[in-house]
Amino acid sequence: xxxxxxxxxxxxxxxxxxxxxxxxxxxxxxxxxxxxxxxxxxxxxxxxxxxxxxxxxxxxxxxxxxxxxxxxxxxxxxxxxxxxxxxxxxxxxxxxxxxxxxxxxxxxxxxxxxxxxxxxxxxxxxxxxxxxxxxxxxxxxxxxxxxxxxxxxxxxxxxxxxxxxxxxxxxxxxxxxxxxxxxxxxxxxxxxxxxxxxxxxxxxxxxxxxxxxxxxxxxxxxxxxxxxxxxxxxxxxxxxxxxxxxxxxxxxxxxxxxxxxxxxxxxxxxxxxxxxxxxxxxxxxxxxxxxxxxxxxxxxxxxxxxxxxxxxxxxxxxxxxxxxxxxxxxxxxxxxxxxxxxxxxxxxxxxxxxxxxxxxxxxxxxxxxxxxxxxxxxxxxxxxxxxxxxxxxxxxxxxxxxxxxxxxxxxxxxxxxxxxxxxxxxxxxxxxxxxxxxxxxxxxxxxxxxx
Numbered sequence: 001x002x003x004x005x006x007x008x009x010x011x012x013x014x015x016x017x018x019x020x021x022x023x024x025x026x027x028x029x030x031x032x033x034x035x036x037x038x039x040x041x042x043x044x045x046x047x048x049x050x051x052x053x054x055x056x057x058x059x060x061x062x063x064x065x066x067x068x069x070x071x072x073x074x075x076x077x078x079x080x081x082x083x084x085x086x087x088x089x090x091x092x093x094x095x096x097x098x099x100x101x102x103x104x105x106x107x108x109x110x111x112x113x114x115x116x117x118x119x120x121x122x123x124x125x126x127x128x129x130x131x132x133x134x135x136x137x138x139x140x141x142x143x144x145x146x147x148x149x150x151x152x153x154x155x156x157x158x159x160x161x162x163x164x165x166x167x168x169x170x171x172x173x174x175x176x177x178x179x180x181x182x183x184x185x186x187x188x189x190x191x192x193x194x195x196x197x198x199x200x201x202x203x204x205x206x207x208x209x210x211x212x213x214x215x216x217x218x219x220x221x222x223x224x225x226x227x228x229x230x231x232x233x234x235x236x237x238x239x240x241x242x243x244x245x246x247x248x249x250x251x252x253x254x255x256x257x258x259x260x261x262x263x264x265x266x267x268x269x270x271x272x273x274x275x276x277x278x279x280x281x282x283x284x285x286x287x288x289x290x291x292x293x294x295x296x297x298x299x300x301x302x303x304x305x306x307x308x309x310x311x312x313x314x315x316x317x318x319x320x321x322x323x324x325x326x327x328x329x330x331x332x333x334x335x336x337x338x339x340x341x342x343x344x345x346x347x348x349x350x351x352x353x354x355x356x357x358x359x360x361x362x363x364x365x366x367x368x369x370x371x372x373x374x375x376x377x378x379x380x381x382x383x384x385x386x387x388x389x390x391x392x393x394x395x396x397x398x399x400x401x402x403x404x405x406x407x408x409x410x411x412x413x414x415x416x417x418x419x420x421x422x423x424x425x426x427x428x429x430x431x432x433x434x435x436x437x438x439x440x441x442x443x444x445x446x447x448x449x450x451x
Contacts, residue, residue, distance in 0.1 A: 010438040016431040024424040031416030038409025084402040092400035093414040098140035100392045107273025108133025109204040116230035121442030132429035134204040141197035160254040203233040218439040241266045252399035260319045267312040275384035296451045302371030309361035337398045356387025
């Protein structure tokens with residue numbers, strides 16, 4: 001179904017009304033209440049860790065099975081036994097959602113940067129949407145730093161931070177983890193995180209500042225400055241997109257490693273970010289904004305969503321196939337924990353991720369017409385966002401929450417808080433500037449984009 005809109009003016013301001021702000025704030029509060037209720041129900045034994053009633057004998061069996069799986073892996077030792085607590089599960093959810101929404105935020109500046117460097121014009125009509133995403137980056141970045149700086153939560157998330165792990169004289173000494181001390185050590189780790197977040201955020205502020213100055217003065221000089229900072233960002237992100245994946249996600253399973261993990265992590269971030277951009281653009285259009293974003297521009301964005309869904313699947317399959325074929329215990333433990341470990345509680349998220357991130361986009365977005373149908377685009381965007389939430393869930397939760405993992409009120413509540421916070425910050429940022437980059441040199445090309 002085609003949707004035709006005629007733009008009357010490139011002067012357009014988003015009204016972030018007090019009523020809309022109140023709705024997001026209420027949504028965040030509801031999320032916190034769900035976390036509290038979920039924790040109380042589990043603590044009282046009404047709901048089990050998985051989100052439904054579990055008897056004590058069954059929970060014990062799950063823990064025993066998980067411990068057995070951990071023992072089978074060479075040198076895996078304490079890292080993947082049971083013993084996680086309800087608090088561990090809550091911390092795991094906060095960490096996982098912080099990493100997920102940090103990625104969606106930073107993909108906003110990644111998206112506009114590679115389009116700047118390519119001198120692309122097709123995206124200019126909705127450029128202000130991804131340009132607003134990185135404003136949220138500072139919140140998950142701060143949460144990640146706080147969680148890591150507090151010793152008790154740091155030990156819950158990262159096994160390598162435990163006392164004595166890298167000390168040969170300690171009873172807790174782990175030779176494999178100790179061999180990675182040159183990378184995994186407290187001062188260097190924290191410095192890396194701070195550098196990632198500060199440089200990403202700074203480069204975005206410079207691109208954003210010059211974009212707004214371009215609106216105000218119409219000087220091509222500001223476009224070239226934005227493009228220059230976009231080049232700096234891409235060079236820096238080319239390296240840090242992989243190293244941040246190692247630091248925030250792969251380091252949770254400290255024994256395990258994959259040379260493809262950086263690409264896999266970035267692919268998941270990227271396609272989730274593209275889906276978020278699409279969903280925000282379509283939502284704004286349904287409210288009467290961004291009428292200048294035509295079906296051809298949306299089709300191109302849909303192509304990127306489809307293409308990078310396939311790319312994510314390619315990296316996922318290659319990583320899985322190589323580990324499956326080699327059949328080395330220190331590698332296969334990663335997938336065994338997700339498929340059959342901890343009483344099989346992570347198998348459903350593992351499979352849901354694959355279905356929503358590959359099969360669903362393949363069936364929905366392959367046809368040309370589907371990428372011009374707003375209903376199908378919204379459906380695909382939601383599927384990808386939910387699917388990659390499950391992708392990050394299965395990346396993080398087995399290593400942190402262990403036998404306490406599940407999908408229930410705690411997960412729904414934590415995600416609701418982050419969704420409402422992200423939406424609030426992004427819409428607030430959109431309200432601070434013209435909805436169109438009206439003096440961008442390619443704005444006319446974008447408004448009349450036709451494929």
